[in-house]
Amino acid sequence: MADVQTTNQSILVVGGGISGITTALEAAEAGYDVVLLEKNPYLGGRVTQLHQYFPKLCPPSCGLEINFKRLKANPRIRFFTMAEVAGISGKEGDYDVKVKISPRYVNEKCTGCGKCAEACTAEVDNPFNYGMDKIKAAYLPHGFAFPMRYVLDPSIVGTDDGKKCKDACQYDAIDLDMKETSFDLKAGAIVWATGWNPYDAAKVEYYGFGENKNVITNVMMERMASMNGPTGGKIVRPSDGKEIKNIAFIQCAGSRDENHLAYCSGICCVASLKQTRYIREQYPDCEVTVFFIDIRALDRLEDFYTMVKEDQKVKFIKSKIATITEDGATGNLVLEGENTNTGEQIKATFDMVVLATGMAPNSIKSVCSADVSCDEYGFIANDPAKAGIYGAGCARRPTDVASSVQDATSSALRAIQSIARR
Amino acid sequence: MDKNIGIYICTGCGIGDMLDCDPIAEMASDEYSVSICKNHPFLCGAEGVDLIKKDIEGEGVNTIIIAACSPRVNYDVFDFGQDKIIERVNFREHVAWSQAEKDENTQMLAEDYIKMACAKIGRTDLPEPFKAEEEYSKDILVVGGGVAGMTAALETAKAGYNAILVEKDPKLGGFLAKMKKNVTLPYKDISDTGAEAMIKAVSDNPKIKVYTSAAVEKISGGPGIFSVEIKANGNSATERAGAIVQATGWVPYDANKLGHLGYGKFKNVITNVEMEEMAAAGKITRPSDGKDVKNVLFIQCAGSRDPEHLPYCSSSCCLVSMKQATYVKEQNPEAVNYILYKDIRTVGQSEDFYRKAQMDGNVFIRGSVEEVGESGGNLYVSANDELLGEKIKIEELDLVVLAVGMVPRSLPAEIPKIKAPSDSKEADADGMIEVKPDSGFFATSALNLAYRQGPELPTLKYGFPDSHFICFPYETRRTGIYSAGCIRRPMEVGKAKDDATGAAMKAIQCIEATSIGMAVHPRAGDISYPxxxxxxxxxxxxxxxxxxxxxxxxxxxxxxxxxxxxxxxxxxxxxxxxxxxxxFKNYSVGMIGDMLKAVSVPEEDEEKPRVIVFVCENDAYPAVDMAGIKKMNWSPYVRFVPVRCLGSIALVWVADALARGIDGLLFMGCRHGDDYQCHFVKGSELANTRLSKVSETLDRLSLESDRVKFIEVGITDCDKVPAIISEFMETIESVGPNPYKGW
Amino acid sequence: MAGNYDPSFAKEVFDNVDSGEEIKMCMQCGICAGSCPLRHEMDYPPRQIFTLIRAGRRDEVMNSKAIKLCTSCYRCKVRCPRGIPVIDVMHGLAHYGIKKGIIPRKGTAAFGGEFWKMIYNIGRIDEKTLPLKYNLLEGLVPGIKSTIEMAPMGIQMFLHHRMKLLPERKIKGIKELRKMLDKAKEMGKGGAN
Amino acid sequence: MKYFLYGGCSLEAGGKNYMVSLEPVCKALGMEFEEIEDWNCCGASISYAGANELSIMTLNARNIAIAESTGGYDIVAPCSSCYIQLVKTNHELKEDAELRNKINVILKEGNLNFKGSLNVRHLMDVLYNDGGIDKIKSTAVRPLKGLKVAGYVGCQTVRPYGEYDSVERPKVHDLLLKAIGADPVPFPKKMQCCGSGIFLTELDRCLGLVKEILDDAIANGAQLISTVCPMCALNLEMYQDKVNAKFGTNFNMPVVYLTQLMAVAFGMDLKKEAALDYCVIPPEGIIKAAIGG
Missing domain, CATH: 3.30.70.20 (Alpha-Beta Plaits)
Incomplete structure (x- = not known):
């Protein structure tokens, strides 16, 4: 890692999701040197875990493939996976950044042949599928993983399994002695594109996420619908693998709620609308109910809402559901709340419930001693008086992919300006 | 260039277990006179790469065939410089990992792929970047001097580039300058628009040349070499530009079409734009008599989200009405604002402003208007209050403000017509046909491009020249011309500024890439050209x-x-x-044709059919790769040929292949139609259209049309790939061998 | 027939009802009603009460059962996404209704009134005499009847040492407490009357 | 550890068994109590019918102010109704300077001043966080092995701020029951309101609430119900006859205070300290069976 030559003409992009990749590419394709850091073992971030984008219902890997191709073709970008920022100091045009690299236990000799996974017997919760299934402790994070290189879970280092993996590798790619390393780099501008985490649904306690087995979150639904998800793309009840006849979506499960996320997460309405399509495509007879406060489908996304509303099997009820109770015998879920259009009290049974949980930003504050402003929610404020560090995408505001990419593109120019000013 | 070919076969990752390398080397030597053909158990390892490097240095190898893993991996390891021709043969994903057993068929498959690679490089030359005769301009033309246009110009200048700003009005500023206040991040309160400061910054900036009362009369040329004719205040000027940002903004939806909401009928029914202008000018009063206002009702989605008017949501009207309610309250704290809405759409942190508007005591009513009327000189509104579950009437209203939506300024008042093609069924009596929004002839005059395909940017459904792509919001159908702000999509001021900054980024990037002969997205960096x-x-x-x-x-x-x-x-x-x-230097009809000719076609009695599968290199090819990574199996009789886009397939390939005895051709392209996924817009659709016309050829050859098939394959369809192939192979089996075999 | 919107009642509530102005923040999600243990007993769910206030329906609000039915479980308050202390609003409305004489001093209103009187008089609650006083408010005969109905419970409590034999005495600082409470009444929202 | 104890009106009467048992139990855990001098009623949930918010707040501010003037310990309220009134007043006065000023104008009438220097805590909070599970376990020399208890938390016990336990899915009560060897049963209705202060006046409506709670306890196999609030204890225990009469049910479920169970587990006297004879529906038989006596 010592060969990372950077200067105050370099742009550092933190976060290798769709926003970070975009910022890096846009700047590099205009002729600037970029270092891109990603904490996961692969690039692509949260969108790699989505089944399809709204409103086109197209797969995220399609655009990622193009972006990876651009990245492969561009020598100005250097990227590091399993890398996190440990500290930022300095000022616009002259930042010092400490980068921490977690051990992957697999070096660059890995060909992706998969022999280590074949040899490994231990299994761990699959983080890519939000723990809904298990994966070998020597694993390729997912089929489209870029770079296509295996990872060893730290739990098998120092065990028989670790040794089995090492022995199985014909290319000497397994390095069980790998340690966390760090290196320093310089940057003239920093774009913080660390994206978001799904808000912890268990915190919205009255929905019983974690206890009620058939209550899942919207991000879990994405994995379930996905071909490379835990169920091979088939949407079924987690408790018993049964098909779905009657499903509910609960909007604002944490968002627009001063007890949780006071802001609106911006995307959950259309995300749920999209997920109603997943359901309806798999189950021509399934009843779908969307419980909402306001449906927020901006600009042309309204067309998508209109299209979903035309589906007679999809009902919309204005209500913030108050309670979910699990029927122990069937695993069915009883939802209670008020239909605020009619004033009636709802008591309805569903076989599965999807919580539209919101976006919580991965904030910069904990690692940055340089001057940067965040709003009260932890989103970067992009204060013009504090140029040099710029938030992009969901690190700046909760928003959808198209807007994130738009924002990431503008961040690339802001970073270039920071360098041009010096 | 004199090609000195080296073939390097990797036997790692299971390839060696499936193939015999020696016969491949013999074949290459016999048929293509390749003298260097080596194999290595770990070609991507340091030793393997060294092996190749030594041959480059020692033997002068400059054309390298690497038969190993997919070209999608180890792209950096097998990069030997721009001056080498590199051809990757996918022995791993497409052969070793996806074939059932080591047998004669697998061996023939591998040999064919080497033959195809040899044929391909025989027709490949190192591309040289295009260089225009004229000098490249690195200036950016910005059309439209509103908030988006001014931002684009300023951001361009801040990055060190010159901007030329063309504004139709005598004064810069657009709607921003007409606003009293703004609402933007952090959405806690209303704030100054900053319009005057921005106008001054633009006017004072030495890197920005401003034309006011001006219009773009004509743009010719292309990225790097645009020639722009501007008419300003009656004078003509010509400028050169490298790229263009179109930020021509929006117009309010024509409220005259909203007679049912009382507009045009009652003087005190005004639009949100009129409200803003009145507030900015000073005091908000009743237009009918100039008296003070106390009770104001805002009708949200006045025309928007309405299939009769604007089916889409105009995004910013909720915030705008709340802002204007604040004006009313500031003027008279006792005033009452009613906001009649369908859904309140304050996304992200702007929910905070909704909270503020509630805190201020504004009355939000979810429902729909039944009637706007006048009684005793005041307005009343009858509505269906959804949450009260009743019909309500709000009386004594001084003002009713219609929150009208945004219409792209370039939307034509009437859909233009062009002469219909002779075979058109939709032509009118005069033989004319309505222009589709995605045509360059649809939008009204903003750029006046001297382009064969029309003077304006093609648009989406409602006339917004936005990108069709989610991942690539700055994708444009006219290279080097980027739209920004509300011309692209209804958006609030803050987002328009971000958007314009992004558009400036793309414009700068296009200029830089063009100046060194490189393509922009999606084949960014490609220096070949037709x-x-x-x-x-x-x-x-x-x-x-x-x-x-x-x-x-x-x-x-x-x-x-x-x-x-x-x-x-x-x-x-x-x-x-x-x-x-x-x-192209490295992509041509002849090149693919030669590859097809290189495929060996066994005699009919061998019962080994041959099928060519053309795959889009962005989507179908990775899908096939993925199927290989998942160790799924498919027929050894198919040969994949990646193409830049299915739009580039030439029908002559079909004819040539069938004439040689190839039993079938399968085309795997992206989804087309309204939600097309083709990154070159129409490639896959064009391919489909062309193939539908191939039946003539087949008829001429007395062949079954089943032998040629187009199928949509998305990048995530890897699980379907083997089934698609099997099904096609069954079809081929049922129609029998191609009778032209052995001719 | 369309009901007319009248903002004057909302203003009355904002100015006079404890926590009344908080209802401005309601976005009509309905979680308050869904969370209420007596939701099936209420004529109007809380958020509907808020809508009625905004519409100016004074009679419907002040005569509603809903504002008298709060068990004070606080679930609506802890869950309200807009941080509205729904329970405090409901209490405030009930208090206001009683104060204005709109809500008759029966049932909870009467009981609460007696409860408060006792606090004002002695500073504490005497669990033994409070129900008696409340029952007697209904009139002598029904009062005695109710008291007799309650008697077995009282006897049980007594037998199990859970009833104080002596009447509760005034706290020492009762004079000062009364002065404070008088002041609080005066300084409270909407004033003493 | 020393605390102010605010027992409130109920603990002197209907909730006497709570007071009798909590004192020796807390002492065994090393806690010492000082009564707030000349305390007044908290106003409970029902005073709103007779007084405005500020008046009710005044009641509680007076109690806190008296405590502040006499010592620097946390105020412990065993009664959930008292707890919520005190904690709310304390919290709001600490947060809101304007309100604090107002209250201090009022308190001045009695020469008192609210400073905001103390914490108000529920007894359960103190048992769990200061007593501690380990200490309780080791003190429980006579664990209530296998006693199936429905740990009824009630609504006000943890609300509105959830300072020591979740306002929706509290765990502390069950953990304390476990610590004394009992077996807390799953009890989804553990947070359902029992009707609290409007019980008497809305009897018909509230009996239904009690029935649901009792049904849930029985369905989950509970032998008795444990509570930490005199209002809950009263409503759940004393009205079982009326529930039976109204719904034709046959409930006879003992209701005890958690501290009574703790006293038993701590090896104390079943009458004198655990006050089991104070219960109207006798729990002795069930409890004795559990401790093998």
Whole structure:
């Protein structure tokens, strides 16, 4: 890692999701040197875990493939996976950044042949599928993983399994002695594109996420619908693998709620609308109910809402559901709340419930001693008086992919300006 | 260049277990006179790479065939410099990992892939970047001097580039300058618009040249070499520009169409734009009598989200009405604002402003208007209050403000018509047909491009020249011309500024790439470009019609006039040309044709059919790779041929292949239709259209049409790939062997 | 027939009802009603009460059962996404209704009134005499009847040492407490009357 | 550890068994109590019918102010109704300077001043966080092995701020029951309101609430119900006859205070300290069976 030559003409992009990749590419394709850091073992971030984008219902890997191709073709970008920022100091045009690299236990000799996974017997919760299934402790994070290189879970280092993996590798790619390393780099501008985490649904306690087995979150639904998800793309009840006849979506499960996320997460309405399509495509007879406060489908996304509303099997009820109770015998879920259009009290049974949980930003504050402003929610404020560090995408505001990419593109120019000013 | 070929076969990752390398080397030596053919158990390892490097240095190898893993991996390891021709043969994913057993068929498959690679490099030259004769301009033309346009110009200047700003009005500022206040991040309160400061910053900036009371009369050329004719205050000027940002903004939806809401009937029914102008001018009063206002009702979605008017949501009207309610309260704290809405759409942190508006005591009513009327000189509104579950009436209203939506300024008042093609069924009595929004002839005058495919940016459904792509919001159908702000999509001021900054980024990037002969997205960095052998041109105009990016003009005679800086290198023109006169240095009809010829076709009695599968290299190819990674199996009789885009396929390939005894051809392309996924817009659709016309050829050859099939394959369809292949193989089996085998 | 919107009642509530102005923040999600243990007993769910206030329906609000039915479980308050202390609003409305004489001093209103009187008089609650006083408010005969109905419970409590034999005495600082409470009444929202 | 104890009106009467048992139990855990001098009623949930918010707040501010003037310990309220009134007043006065000023104008009438220097805590909070599970376990020399208890938390016990336990899915009560060897049963209705202060006046409506709670306890196999609030204890225990009469049910479920169970587990006298004879529906038989006596 010592060969990372950077200067105050370099742009550092933190976060290798769709926003970070975009910022890096846009700047590099205009002729600037970029270092891109990603904490996961692969690039692509949260969108790699989505089944399809709204409103086109197209797969995220399609655009990622193009972006990876651009990245492969561009020598100005250097990227590091399993890398996190440990500290930022300095000022616009002259930042010092400490980068921490977690051990992957697999070096660059890995060909992706998969022999280590074949040899490994231990299994761990699959983080890519939000723990809904298990994966070998020597694993390729997912089929489209870029770079296509295996990872060893730290739990098998120092065990028989670790040794089995090492022995199985014909290319000497397994390095069980790998340690966390760090290196320093310089940057003239920093774009913080660390994206978001799904808000912890268990915190919205009255929905019983974690206890009620058939209550899942919207991000879990994405994995379930996905071909490379835990169920091979088939949407079924987690408790018993049964098909779905009657499903509910609960909007604002944490968002627009001063007890949780006071802001609106911006995307959950259309995300749920999209997920109603997943359901309806798999189950021509399934009843779908969307419980909402306001449906927020901006600009042309309204067309998508209109299209979903035309589906007679999809009902919309204005209500913030108050309670979910699990029927122990069937695993069915009883939802209670008020239909605020009619004033009636709802008591309805569903076989599965999807919580539209919101976006919580991965904030910069904990690692940055340089001057940067965040709003009260932890989103970067992009204060013009504090140029040099710029938030992009969901690190700046909760928003959808198209807007994130738009924002990431503008961040690339802001970073270039920071360098041009010096 | 004199090609000195080296073939390097990796036997790692299970390849060696499935193939015998020696016969491959023998074949290469015999048939293609390749003298260097080596194998290595770990070619991507340091030793393997060294092996190749030594041959480059020692033996002068400059054309390298690497038969190993997919070209999608180890791209950096097998990069031996721009001056080498590198051809990757996918022995791992497409052979070793996806074939059932080591047998004669697998061996023949591998040998065919080597033959195809040899044939391909035989027709490959190192591309040289295009360089226009004129000097490249690095200035950016910004059309529209509102908030988006001013931002684009300022951000361009801040990055060190010059901008030329053209504004139709005598004064810069657009709607921003007409606003009293703004609402933006952090959405806690209303704030100054900053319009005057921005106008001053633009006017004072030495890097920005401003034309007011001006219009763009004509733009010709292409990225790096645009020539712009501007008419300003009656004078004409010509500027040169490298890229263009179109930020021509929006107009409010015509409230005269909202008679049912009382507009035009009652003086005190006004639009949100009129409200803003009144507030900015000073005091908000009743237009009817100039008296003070106390009770104001805002009707949200006045026209928006209405299939009769604007089916889409105009995004910013909720915030705008809340802002204007604040004006009313500031003027008279006792005033009452009613906001009649469908859904409150304050996304992200702007929910905070909704909270503020509630805190201020504004009355939000979810429901729909039944009637706007007048009684005793005041307005009343009857509505259906959804949450009260009743019909309500709000009386004594001084003002009713219609929150009208945004319409792209370039939306034509009436859909223009052009002469219909002779075979059109939709033509009217005069033989005319309505122009579709995605045509360059749809939008009204903003750029006046001297392009064969129309003077304006093609638009989406409602007239917004936005990107069709989620991942690539700055994707444009006219290279080097980017739209920004509300012309693109309804958006609030803060977002328009971000958007304009992004557009400036893309414009700068396009200029930089163009100046060194590189393509922009999606083939960013590609330096190859199509060359036209004009002597054989028959002026059929197919290339000029089909280019998705309007890169080819034509002269009066119908000869194509390619503009390489506008070109995106998809090869659609190459596929369109029946005379095969268009080719790239490293991609041509002849090249693929030779690859097809290289496939060995066994005799009929061997019962080994041969099928060619053309795959889009962005989507279908990775899907096939993925199927290989998952160790799924498919027939050893298929040969994959990656293409830049299915739009580049030439029908002659079908004819040639079938004539040689190939039993079938399968085309795997992206989804087309309204939600098309083709990154070159129409490639996959064009391929499908072309193939539908192939039946003539098949008839001429007395062949079954089942032998040629187009199928949509998305990048995540890897699980379907083997089934698609099996099904096609069954079809081929049922129609029997191609009778032309052995001719 | 369309009901007319009248903002004057909302203003009355904002100015006079404890926590009344908080209802401005309601976005009509309905979680308050869904969370209420007596939701099936209420004529109007809380958020509907808020809508009625905004519409100016004074009679419907002040005569509603809903504002008298709060068990004070606080679930609506802890869950309200807009941080509205729904329970405090409901209490405030009930208090206001009683104060204005709109809500008759029966049932909870009467009981609460007696409860408060006792606090004002002695500073504490005497669990033994409070129900008696409440029952007697209904009139002598029904009062005695109710008291007799309650008697077995009282006897049980008594037998199990859970009833104080002596009447509760005034706290020492009762004079000062009364002065404070008088002041609080005066300084409270909407004033003493 | 020393605390102010605010027992409130109920603990002197209907909730006497709570007071009798909590004192020796807390002492065994090393806690010492000082009564707030000349305390007054908290106002409970029902005073709103007779007084405005500020008046009710005044009641509680006076109690806190008296405590502040006499010592620096946390105020412990065993009664959930008292707890919520005190904690709310304390919290709001600490947060809101304007309100604090107002209250201090009022308190001045009695020469008192609210400073905001103390914490108000529920007894359960103190048992769990200061007593501690380990200490309780080791003190429980006579664990209530296998006693199936429905740990009824009630609504006000943890609300509105959830300072020591979740306002929706509290765990502390069950953990304390476990610590004394009992077996807390799953009890989804553990947070359902029992009707609290409007019980008497809305009897018909509230009996239904009690029935649901009792049904849930029985369905989950509970032998008795444990509570930490005199209002809950009263409503759940004393009205079982009326529930039976109204719904034709046959409930006879003992209701005890958690501290009574703790006293038993701590090896204390079943009458004198655990006050089991104070219960109207006798729990002795069930409890004795559990401790093998």
């Amino acid at each position: 060359e036209f052998n004009m002597s054989r041109c028959t002026q059929c105009k197919r290339c000029t019609e089909e280019c998705p990016f309007g890169a080819i003009n034509e002269d009066e005679k119908g000869n194509p006039l390619p503009s390489p800086t506008r070109c995106r290198r998809c090869g659609t023109c190459m596929g369109a040309c029946p005379e095969r006169i268009i080719s």
